[in-house]
Amino acid sequence: PLIAVLPGDGIGPEVTTQARRVLEALDLGLSFEEAPVGGAAYLQSGRPLPPETVALAKRADAVLFGAIGDPRFEALERRLRPEAALLGIRRELGLFANIRPAKLFPGLEDASPLKAEVVAGLDLVIVRELTGDVYFGEKGRRTNQEGLRQGYDWMGYDEGEVERIARIGFETARKRRRKLCSVDKANVLETSQLWRDVVNELSTEYPDVHLTHMYVDNAAMQLVRRPAEFDVIVTGNLFGDILSDQASMCAGSIGMLPSASLSGGSGANGMYEPIHGSAPDIAGQGKANPCAAILSAAMLLRHSLENEASAQRIEAAVAQALVGGARTPDLGGTHTTQQMGDAVVQALR
Amino acid sequence: PLIAVLPGDGIGPEVTTQARRVLEALDLGLSFEEAPVGGAAYLQSGRPLPPETVALAKRADAVLFGAIGDPRFEALERRLRPEAALLGIRRELGLFANIRPAKLFPGLEDASPLKAEVVAGLDLVIVRELTGDVYFGEKGRRTNQEGLRQGYDWMGYDEGEVERIARIGFETARKRRRKLCSVDKANVLETSQLWRDVVNELSTEYPDVHLTHMYVDNAAMQLVRRPAEFDVIVTGNLFGDILSDQASMCAGSIGMLPSASLSGGSGANGMYEPIHGSAPDIAGQGKANPCAAILSAAMLLRHSLENEASAQRIEAAVAQALVGGARTPDLGGTHTTQQMGDAVVQALR
Numbered sequence: 001p002l003i004a005v006l007p008g009d010g011i012g013p014e015v016t017t018q019a020r021r022v023l024e025a026l027d028l029g030l031s032f033e034e035a036p037v038g039g040a041a042y043l044q045s046g047r048p049l050p051p052e053t054v055a056l057a058k059r060a061d062a063v064l065f066g067a068i069g070d071p072r073f074e075a076l077e078r079r080l081r082p083e084a085a086l087l088g089i090r091r092e093l094g095l096f097a098n099i100r101p102a103k104l105f106p107g108l109e110d111a112s113p114l115k116a117e118v119v120a121g122l123d124l125v126i127v128r129e130l131t132g133d134v135y136f137g138e139k140g141r142r143t144n145q146e147g148l149r150q151g152y153d154w155m156g157y158d159e160g161e162v163e164r165i166a167r168i169g170f171e172t173a174r175k176r177r178r179k180l181c182s183v184d185k186a187n188v189l190e191t192s193q194l195w196r197d198v199v200n201e202l203s204t205e206y207p208d209v210h211l212t213h214m215y216v217d218n219a220a221m222q223l224v225r226r227p228a229e230f231d232v233i234v235t236g237n238l239f240g241d242i243l244s245d246q247a248s249m250c251a252g253s254i255g256m257l258p259s260a261s262l263s264g265g266s267g268a269n270g271m272y273e274p275i276h277g278s279a280p281d282i283a284g285q286g287k288a289n290p291c292a293a294i295l296s297a298a299m300l301l302r303h304s305l306e307n308e309a310s311a312q313r314i315e316a317a318v319a320q321a322l323v324g325g326a327r328t329p330d331l332g333g334t335h336t337t338q339q340m341g342d343a344v345v346q347a348l349r
Numbered sequence: 350p351l352i353a354v355l356p357g358d359g360i361g362p363e364v365t366t367q368a369r370r371v372l373e374a375l376d377l378g379l380s381f382e383e384a385p386v387g388g389a390a391y392l393q394s395g396r397p398l399p400p401e402t403v404a405l406a407k408r409a410d411a412v413l414f415g416a417i418g419d420p421r422f423e424a425l426e427r428r429l430r431p432e433a434a435l436l437g438i439r440r441e442l443g444l445f446a447n448i449r450p451a452k453l454f455p456g457l458e459d460a461s462p463l464k465a466e467v468v469a470g471l472d473l474v475i476v477r478e479l480t481g482d483v484y485f486g487e488k489g490r491r492t493n494q495e496g497l498r499q500g501y502d503w504m505g506y507d508e509g510e511v512e513r514i515a516r517i518g519f520e521t522a523r524k525r526r527r528k529l530c531s532v533d534k535a536n537v538l539e540t541s542q543l544w545r546d547v548v549n550e551l552s553t554e555y556p557d558v559h560l561t562h563m564y565v566d567n568a569a570m571q572l573v574r575r576p577a578e579f580d581v582i583v584t585g586n587l588f589g590d591i592l593s594d595q596a597s598m599c600a601g602s603i604g605m606l607p608s609a610s611l612s613g614g615s616g617a618n619g620m621y622e623p624i625h626g627s628a629p630d631i632a633g634q635g636k637a638n639p640c641a642a643i644l645s646a647a648m649l650l651r652h653s654l655e656n657e658a659s660a661q662r663i664e665a666a667v668a669q670a671l672v673g674g675a676r677t678p679d680l681g682g683t684h685t686t687q688q689m690g691d692a693v694v695q696a697l698r
């Protein structure tokens with residue numbers, strides 16, 4: 001199988017290198033091909049998402065993605081910014097389902113700002129819709145009737161978009177503790193009301209899954225108050241973006257959280273990336289935690305290559321490295337990115 | 350001065366009663382007039398926001414608001430639901446500036462799910478825009494080109510709306526630690542890009558305030574990671590809704606957080622309400638924490654009646670009651686709503 005490697009910006013290359021090392025150490029006969037994306041691609045070719053990069057991603061069996069984002073390009077027009085590459089590739093590959101597990105690895109209770117008893121047993125999955133919502137609606141700037149500059153973005157979902165992501169939420173819950181919490185803002189938004197209606201309709205197909213609905217403001221609060229009570233959360237693109245970053249703190253550090261972006265139940269052509277960003281402030285210094293990228297590689301094996309055993313081997317190796325005391329600075333330790341990768345590779349053996 | 354009291358639904362009446370008691374105990378010659386709002390008003394008159402209630406609110410020098418929300422009315426059309434009353438009164442009174450302070454009272458370190466050292470010194474204010482954004486844009490349901498049901502909401506801000514709320518953010522910061530963090534999602538939303546541009550333009554008038562920008566996903570994370578580093582946060586209606594509920598957990602309980610909704614710098618005709626909702630599950634049981642309502646009454650004195658001394662007396666009384674061990678169940682204690690009110694009234698003397 002062919003893995004497209006898109007390292008991207010900032011700490012993206014450093015962490016992706018370690019993830020690739022771990023995959024190589026498993027000797028699965030994978031081949032790798034790299035391509036530029038984000039600010040790195042813009043520097044080389046004037047485009048954050050070159051057509052060759054998209055072509056490679058489509059041709060590959062799975063995509064290993066680093067991170068994008070570079071403050072130098074923030075003032076460019078939107079379609080030239082690094083973020084345009086990430087949004088573009090999600091759309092081009094039809095990656096509508098973003099799976100973001102947040103799990104507390106043993107020994108990391110102290111790394112979380114939350115009390116140990118609050119995060120004990122934390123094991124949740126956020127299923128985030130990734131190709132709709134206010135992210136992809138019409139947006140722009142205009143002068144309004146009063147002659148004032150106005151910025152606007154259209155938010156919306158249709159029932160097809162909601163149903164397919166809700167289904168993944170229900171299916172995910174079914175394989176776990178059978179609790180699904182759908183998060184919206186139906187008391188204010190029509191987009192959310194449609195969301196809630198469709199989720200309710202679909203729930204008749206999943207009588208074995210306990211479905212609840214929560215407003216997003218309450219969910220943000222409950223994720224601090226009692227995060228361990230959540231099993232699976234399903235939500236839209238914008239709310240999922242916010243809640244998953246927030247949930248990362250329950251797991252100790254955003255440097256621990258992987259994600260999978262899938263185009264369908266099968267997972268073919270999935271993309272795998274840490275949920276953290278490019279962290280330009282620490283780029284190139286060997287300070288980044290590669291675990292999120294390494295655990296993303298595990299998700300790649302699980303979802304795109306259907307190799308559950310190898311996925312679990314990687315996850316166990318990360319756990320073992322942590323139990324052995326390996327800690328990057330975000331976890332309160334002094335391991336470099338490379339040393340953290342070493343510890344995981346060693347534990348694999 | 351005339352105070353309009355709108356107790357609303359669920360625990361609204363219980364907590365408002367205690368807030369009113371505290372105001373009365375100060376002997377400031379206030380007069381009070383009550384009117385129904387939310388589900389309570391709908392039951393009486395078929396309208397969640399009767400015109401007489403709006404008229405009273407406009408006539409009064411300030412509004413003391415309880416809470417709205419009642420699951421029995423969730424299936425009604427949107428304009429008849431309790432929430433329509435809250436959104437309607439905000440719009441009718443032009444309450445564009447929502448001030449939500451989050452402060453950790455001494456002794457409540459243990460009530461927070463966050464580690465004591467993480468919340469130590471917490472003292473932040475969220476300045477939330479309250480009459481624009483996706484809350485008040487055109488919204489609806491339609492059938493799209495593929496024949497599918499679709500829900501949509503228009504999100505937008507114009508420069509006038511952003512400037513007036515940003516100004517309140519800067520002014521608030523100026524009276525405090527002079528740090529303003531503007532939260533948006535400018536890497537994806539045009540509404541946010543306009544927001545960021547206008548905040549930057551205005552910042553030249555406030556060279557003494559240290560301005561930073563943060564994406565909302567990162568802000569949700571930092572509010573768990575290092576909440577005490579924030580001074581003033583200024584943000585839009587939707588992000589402010591989410592972040593302020595989340596921040597409440599840093600302060601121990603959402604039952605501790607008051608808010609002021611103002612129509613201008615002066616604060617005339619302001620509305621004051623706990624940030625918590627109607628909590629139908631505990632309504633009428635004497636379990637609700639009245640502190641958020643009582644502290645809202647303090648904000649009323651500060652902003653609408655310009656009586657800073659009395660505002661501080663109430664805040665000190667709440668602090669003293671807590672130090673004395675008074676705790677409702679949300680804070681891990683067994684005080685009833687009334688007993689908590691008693692403790693504050695006693696401390697006032």
Ligand SMILES: CC(C)[C@H](C(=O)O)[C@@H](O)C(=O)O
Binds near residue numbers: 069241536537566
């Ligand atoms: C970089 C940004 C466009 C992106 C998003 O908002 O989706 C990121 O925050 C993420 O969560 O993957």
Ligand SMILES: CC(C)[C@H](C(=O)O)[C@@H](O)C(=O)O
Binds near residue numbers: 187
């Ligand atoms: C009840 C709801 C409409 C309201 C809001 O979203 O503004 C509430 O959550 C709040 O924060 O005051």
